[in-house]
């Protein structure tokens with residue numbers, strides 16, 4: 001089966017409970033739509049679990065985008081490609097839950113830390129798969145500056161991770177094309193921590209790191225929903 005979850009935000013216990021709940025095996029695939037890190041305390045543990053799994057496909061979120069940029073500069077001081085705004089980004093990241101990730105990564109050995117930071121570079125900007133007659137486009141937050149004729153590979157990473165998802169706006173006319181995204185807890189849309197299916201949008205961030213929130217997981221073959 002093919003599963004998708006998002007916005008785990010350092011909640012390692014919910015992550016492992018979810019894998020157990022769905023009976024995740026080597027025959028399944030799992031897409032994780034970003035914001036694995038920050039806010040919760042166990043970001044490194046989740047990344048270390050994901051890393052060796054060949055059937056877990058990570059897609060980047062705004063928190064990984066910030067984390068990988070800042071961590072690279074902090075630990076390895078790589079000056080090329082260093083954005084001019086790095087100090088603002090660092091402050092912003094630490095304030096938005098990055099301090100927990102920094103703490104969790106600092107406890108690792110040098111090799112462990114290098115591997116985890118390198119792994120953040122493996123996160124893809126988006127993923128698109130076909131199941132039966134349906135196409136699922138999986139992206140952290142949707143599309144900024146959306147135009148239906150624009151190729152998905154032409155969007156910048158920023159356009160794919162900072163957009164505020166709006167389930168009332170349909171992206172693609174083709175009713176067999178679904179955009180699966182996270183980023184905005186559904187709690188903030190309708191006050192419920194349930195997956196929202198609307199207008200070809202599937203919003204799966206159910207606020208795992210918030211008090212009233214849950215970690216959600218969706219099976220794409222049968223649309224079965226799981227919550228922890």
Ligand SMILES: [Mn+2]
Nearest residue numbers: 035061062183
């Ligand atoms: Mn996000």
